[in-house]
Amino acid sequence: MPELPEVETVRRYLDTKLPGDRITAVTVDLPRLIKNRTEDAFRRTLTDRVFRAADRKGKYLILRLDGPESLMVHLRMTGRLVFQEDESLPDPPYTRIRFSLERGKLTYGDVRTLGDLWIIPSEGKTGISRYDTLGPDAIGDAFTPDYLYRKLKGTSRAVKAVILDQTVVAGVGNIYADEALFLAGIRPSRHADRVTKAESAKLCEAIRSVMLGSIEAGGTTFRDFLDGAGHEGGNVENLRVYGRDGEPCTVCGTEIQLTKIAGRGTRYCPKCQK
DNA sequence: TGGGCTGTTGCAAG
DNA sequence: ACTTGCAACAGCCC
Structure with a gap:
């Protein structure tokens, strides 16, 4: 959840x-x-x-x-x-x-x-x-494009593994990692140190916006999540890649792929994400 | 039926 | 030091 x-x-x-x-x-x-x-x-x-x-x-x-x-x-x-x-x-x-x-x-x-x-x-x-030892909260003021760029520059790990690291940024999990990387047009397997400064800024903004959009919708109930009142969230509607492997990309129609990165199921569009 | 999958992360092992 | 892989657990799906 x-x-x-x-x-x-x-x-x-x-x-x-x-x-x-x-x-x-x-x-x-x-x-x-x-x-x-x-x-x-x-x-x-x-x-x-x-x-x-x-x-x-x-x-x-x-x-x-x-x-x-x-x-x-x-x-x-x-x-x-x-x-x-x-x-x-x-x-x-x-x-x-x-x-x-x-x-x-x-x-x-x-x-x-x-x-x-x-x-x-x-x-x-x-x-x-x-x-x-948590990093800055993903929707807080301290999580900035410059900060993220510095963190990405220091490692050749997959960019998805880096944004899942709670000491880098606090709050990103598997669903929103995939969603943010899709919005930013970055392949989850890309080495972090090969992400450009402009792409880092896009990714930082994408993380913030998928989070805020989901909060607005009351969170994502993919399977188990219930909110504090015991109700499901409405954000599944907004997901662009998570849970959509095998379906056409909402932007280009290419089939969404499922692979494994950092030990986690990972969905991405092979055409939109370079 | 049974095996593999699941949104997290601590720990061991490489 | 860094990175990967598995274990923790229970239920669901094919």
């Missing part, structure tokens, strides 16, 4: 619902999802805390609380955070952790159970190295 636009879609919804609400109880069905606390410590830390805000960097969601510690979540492939105002409603499918609130409930569901939840300090570094 979730790359930056999906996590942002969830964040925006939760940020309208959670602040001011208090956690009254925490139920953990699958303790191994909690990475840096025991189940008991996790429950004790969160119970009676009040939500302040929902923040995001890259694909990480941070639910800020009134105490010295807050909750950080990575949805990995199939994680879902769903808020329901009516606590008596049945839990959504595959619920693994449930937060009972004074005004409803928040559930963490996860089909493949690959997600991560951490307790982090409310201020300063999280101490979670993968978070603390």
Whole structure:
């Protein structure tokens, strides 16, 4: 499921619902999802805390609380955070952790159970190295054409592998990597150091625009994604190459190809992308 | 039926 | 030091 636009879609919804609400109880069905606390410590830390805000960097969601510690979540492939105002409603499918609130409930569901939840300090570094070493957020001001060009220049790895690297830019996953490279007219297998400065600028802008367009549409539900209200996103309509292998390119009619780059299924138009 | 695929990333091995 | 490949897991599709 979730790359930056999906996590942002969830964040925006939760940020309208959670602040001011208090956690009254925490139920953990699958303790191994909690990475840096025991189940008991996790429950004790969160119970009676009040939500302040929902923040995001890259694909990480941070639910800020009134105490010295807050909750950080990575949805990995199939994680879902769903808020329901009516606590008596049945839990959504595959619920693994449930937060009972004074005004409803928040559930963490996860089909493949690959997600991560951490307790982090409310201020300063999280101490979670993968978070603390993230590159600039893909839709933030620090992700600029010059920055991307400098990062691409330093390596001969495939350009797709570089933009998937979360220490280079935070939030790009497999779907939006393919989409952005299509928009920028760059073959995913191209060596990064062979991408020109003008193409880097195009790619930077393409990453930003596919992300913002998807947020606008409520995220991409290709298979598992549900937003914070439990609804599917509408961005599949906008995808130009992802999931379209074997279909004609929307620009030139050439058949979209499927290959493997950096170990990931990769779709591209052999005519539009050089 | 069974094998291969899936939106992420930590870790081991090359 | 850098890069690749697999494992973690469960479900879906052919």
